[in-house]
Amino acid sequence: MLSPTPDAMSREEIRAGASLASIFALRMLGLFLILPVFAVHAQGIPGGDNLTLVGIALGAYGLTQAMFQIPFGMAADNFGRKKVIVIGLLIFAFGSAVAALSTDIWWAIAGRVLQGAGAISAAVTALAADLTREQHRTKVMAMIGSSIGLMFAFSLVAAPALYAVIGMAGIFWLTAILALAAIGLVTHVVPPAPPLPPGPRPAFREVVFNPSLLRLNLGIFTLHTVQMAMFVVVPGLLVRYGDMPVATHWKIYLPTVLASFVLMVPAIIVAEKRNKVQPVFVGAVVLLLATLIAMWAGSTSFAVVAGGLLSFFVAFNILEAMLPSLISRIAPARAKGAALGVYNTTQALGLFVGGALGGWLVEHHDAAAVFLCDVVLVAVWLAAALTMPPVPMRQSASPPPSPSHGILETKS
Numbered sequence: 001m002l003s004p005t006p007d008a009m010s011r012e013e014i015r016a017g018a019s020l021a022s023i024f025a026l027r028m029l030g031l032f033l034i035l036p037v038f039a040v041h042a043q044g045i046p047g048g049d050n051l052t053l054v055g056i057a058l059g060a061y062g063l064t065q066a067m068f069q070i071p072f073g074m075a076a077d078n079f080g081r082k083k084v085i086v087i088g089l090l091i092f093a094f095g096s097a098v099a100a101l102s103t104d105i106w107w108a109i110a111g112r113v114l115q116g117a118g119a120i121s122a123a124v125t126a127l128a129a130d131l132t133r134e135q136h137r138t139k140v141m142a143m144i145g146s147s148i149g150l151m152f153a154f155s156l157v158a159a160p161a162l163y164a165v166i167g168m169a170g171i172f173w174l175t176a177i178l179a180l181a182a183i184g185l186v187t188h189v190v191p192p193a194p195p196l197p198p199g200p201r202p203a204f205r206e207v208v209f210n211p212s213l214l215r216l217n218l219g220i221f222t223l224h225t226v227q228m229a230m231f232v233v234v235p236g237l238l239v240r241y242g243d244m245p246v247a248t249h250w251k252i253y254l255p256t257v258l259a260s261f262v263l264m265v266p267a268i269i270v271a272e273k274r275n276k277v278q279p280v281f282v283g284a285v286v287l288l289l290a291t292l293i294a295m296w297a298g299s300t301s302f303a304v305v306a307g308g309l310l311s312f313f314v315a316f317n318i319l320e321a322m323l324p325s326l327i328s329r330i331a332p333a334r335a336k337g338a339a340l341g342v343y344n345t346t347q348a349l350g351l352f353v354g355g356a357l358g359g360w361l362v363e364h365h366d367a368a369a370v371f372l373c374d375v376v377l378v379a380v381w382l383a384a385a386l387t388m389p390p391v392p393m394r395q396s397a398s399p400p401p402s403p404s405h406g407i408l409e410t411k412s
Helices: 011-032 038-042 051-079 081-100 105-117 121-130 134-188 204-208 211-242 250-273 277-297 302-330 333-364 367-386
Strands: none
Touching (some): 011 081, 011 121, 038 105, 051 105, 051 121, 051 333, 081 134, 134 302, 204 333, 211 277, 211 333, 250 277, 277 302, 277 367
16 A cells, blocks of 8 residues: 555544544444433433432443543553453443333433443544554544534434434433444454554653643543533523424534534644644633633523534534544653543543533522533633643654554554
């Protein structure tokens, strides 16, 4: 095969990006399908009248994600990315089965906790970093992030219809099937990872307490806390102020999510091709903060909430693509799995905290309190981002890594 030109992705890089994005998509679709309908479904099961418990059920998988991302990431550094991904998907499928068989809110939470124990995000993103060159890494992370966004948009359209036909148990069983399908992609489609570079592995504390990595980890925690807290209240606002039944919410979500993908592309191009990573990154945080301030001030306005969703998703998609790319660029080569494990741990904590905090705030205060809390969190993040040391310039173009052979590599 001819060597790729410096500005072109190789076939192996495209294959790696597309297949890893598909694995993320299949897994996240199962998680997202419950978001538009679970709060409504929970009202008909024992314990579902407690909004705090409903919020915990929505974010519970984030708690065990937080517990297992670092062990899974370190295991991926030692035993191979693919093996860890397959094991995690099997655990996720088992948790989906438990949730499908649940008869009250507590068993639903238990199933979500088990789903989260299949913490493969660090291993998948580490494998994506292994299989791509620096100048294309943000593109691949954007492919993964965009696939997640597309599944989110699709779930908002499909979930009400699926719920009407197969019920919540059927949605959870579908989630298990999608996880098993993702295993087939891991074993037969994703290219094998190259060997890890030689040399000693850095001490774990060097990964945890690296100041630049700490700022990025704060960022992903904040981003997902805000996302989950918002979606505890946004569906209710659309019903109350837009007179939109849950089954019609896709008419808002789908166009805003799709438009946000189009609007994010110029920012990613400017960041990577012109080496403007830092200004684009900070600009996206500023956009997120401005959006949340507007939604806090206008939380009783349907137009403000609907319009705010578009700018929220633009900022969210840019940051979702840039954050893991920056982690893989800054982290030591021999500890990418561990660094991404820490990163995904803070992401998962954000999902859990956002669901629980959003549920508590709306139960004891109102939707405006949720947005105000989000504003404060993002303001703190912006202060940290503004003091971040200069991001290292990407390395000059080099040939993509040569993969080892075998479907499930021994080491990665």
